Amino acid sequence: MKNTAFLKFHEAFGAKIVPFAGYNMPVLFEGVNAEHETVRTTVGVFDVSHMGEVWVKGPKAFDLVQKVTSNDVAALTDGKIQYSCFPNKDGGIVDDLLVYRINAETYLLVINASNIDKDWNWINDQNDLGAELYNASDEISQLAVQGPKALATLQKLTETDLTTIPYYTFKKIDFAGVKDVIMSGTGYTGEKNSFEIYFNNADADKIWTAVFEAGAEFGIKPIGLAARDTLRLEMGFCLYGNDINDTTSPIEAGLGWITKFVPGNEFINRAYLEKQKNEGVTKKLKGFELIDKGVPRQHYEICDAAGNVIGEVTSGTMSPSLKRPVGMGYVKSEFSDLGSEIYIKVREKLLKAKIVKTPFYKG
Numbered sequence: 001m002k003n004t005a006f007l008k009f010h011e012a013f014g015a016k017i018v019p020f021a022g023y024n025m026p027v028l029f030e031g032v033n034a035e036h037e038t039v040r041t042t043v044g045v046f047d048v049s050h051m052g053e054v055w056v057k058g059p060k061a062f063d064l065v066q067k068v069t070s071n072d073v074a075a076l077t078d079g080k081i082q083y084s085c086f087p088n089k090d091g092g093i094v095d096d097l098l099v100y101r102i103n104a105e106t107y108l109l110v111i112n113a114s115n116i117d118k119d120w121n122w123i124n125d126q127n128d129l130g131a132e133l134y135n136a137s138d139e140i141s142q143l144a145v146q147g148p149k150a151l152a153t154l155q156k157l158t159e160t161d162l163t164t165i166p167y168y169t170f171k172k173i174d175f176a177g178v179k180d181v182i183m184s185g186t187g188y189t190g191e192k193n194s195f196e197i198y199f200n201n202a203d204a205d206k207i208w209t210a211v212f213e214a215g216a217e218f219g220i221k222p223i224g225l226a227a228r229d230t231l232r233l234e235m236g237f238c239l240y241g242n243d244i245n246d247t248t249s250p251i252e253a254g255l256g257w258i259t260k261f262v263p264g265n266e267f268i269n270r271a272y273l274e275k276q277k278n279e280g281v282t283k284k285l286k287g288f289e290l291i292d293k294g295v296p297r298q299h300y301e302i303c304d305a306a307g308n309v310i311g312e313v314t315s316g317t318m319s320p321s322l323k324r325p326v327g328m329g330y331v332k333s334e335f336s337d338l339g340s341e342i343y344i345k346v347r348e349k350l351l352k353a354k355i356v357k358t359p360f361y362k363g
Contacts, residue, residue: 004049005141005204013222021113023050026224035227036320039189043147043215044223046188048196049204052116052137054109054123064131065107068123069099070250070267072260076101081168081186084258085250086122087269091276092246093253095119096238098186100170108182112240126268141204145211146187146194146223146231153215154195158183162195176210178203188228190235190359230317236287236328236358242298243285243314243328251276252330253285283311284336287328287358290344292351296327301345310335313344319360326360327353 002023010017015026026047029035038044056065066073071084080101086094095115100108111119120135127133145154155162160173165185175181175197182198199207212220229239238244238253250259251273261274290296296316301309316327327344335342338357343350 002050002138004047005201006047006049006208009208010047010222015222015224018225020225021050023113025050026222027226028224029222032224032226032230033320035221035223036230038219038221039147039191039223039227039231040321041148042218043145043149043153043220044227045211045215045220046144046146046223046228047142048144049141049201050113051142052111052113052119052135053140053198054111054120055134055136056107056109056123056131057134058105058130058132060129060131061105061107063129064123064127065099065109066265067129067267068126069097070255070259070273071099072262072265073099073101073107074264075260078103079169079171081170081184082258083168085244085255086119087250087259087267087273088122088246089269090246091249091269091272093240093244093248093250094122094246096240096244096255100182100184114241139201140198141201141207142196142198143207143211144187144189144194144196145215146189146191148191148193149215149218149220150191150195151193153211153218153220154183154197156214157210163193165195167192175199176207178207181207188237189231190237190361190363192363229315230320233315233317233326233328234319234321234359234361236360238285239315248285248330249273249276249281252281252283280333282333283330284333285314285328285330286336286355287326287360288342288344288353289356289360290325290327290351290353292353294344294346294349294351295325296329296344296346296353302329302331303343303345303350304335305341305343307343307345307350310342316344321361328358331355
């Protein structure tokens, strides 16, 4: 198992450490609900250094990224970020990712920790264009500083006006005395004016200490993986391995908005996915709320009123913010309209639920 540069800090805060995606990672500190509430009301810090970072460079960088990702990279300008996915050749998704355009010949791909090796091999296998590839995953640390007081916390540590880094943009800045830190207006919690910070492992101690000192007046706290999951689910964000995988298409997953069938965007398996978009799919990923008492969990069956199986739960929880059970799952298309009545099978009992619009949490 690998350790991030922050393991000693997690242990000092009393974290419960678990194996995750090849790393020893903090799953809990004081408890899911308390940590969740910290992010929604003040500011929390996630160690997301286990995520992967791949550089694509050179004259053919754009061509390769356009080929392997579903979104339209041509729409990016320097300092902009896209959410995207790697379509496979069988209608599924290799991974979902963020694409950062540094300049016309330099892109940073931020990928899921559990898929680093798979993604690296996939990108290399598709690179018949001669783009330069470099896997920097083991060299880069990353913190996600999220919540209403994230901006005020981080602004203390840089002369750059962080309000000039809106959602899905980034800048290289001097931060906490460290040069060329990537400050990214992104995050997995849905909190506005929150940031993800990329820097070399050697600067990890300095930046962690500075961030926690800056956020002390706001009650800043470290946040574990468990609360990260409840926060992202309240926003209806997909989690690879739960809601999307090698067998689910972006069209089925409601990710048509990152699957751009525009001229010049000849990404892998475009024709198949475009056919799905035009002709429709047999199942769709939808959000739902339980009406009956209970908590939905991954792999629970979704049924109709007669008990016939019509789908499966992919993610579910008792929403800490909303105080009600919510989830996502694939259902047959005829049951996917908003307001449709479905049932979640929990210990042989059918619990009534209804299809609702995501995000569940509106802020």
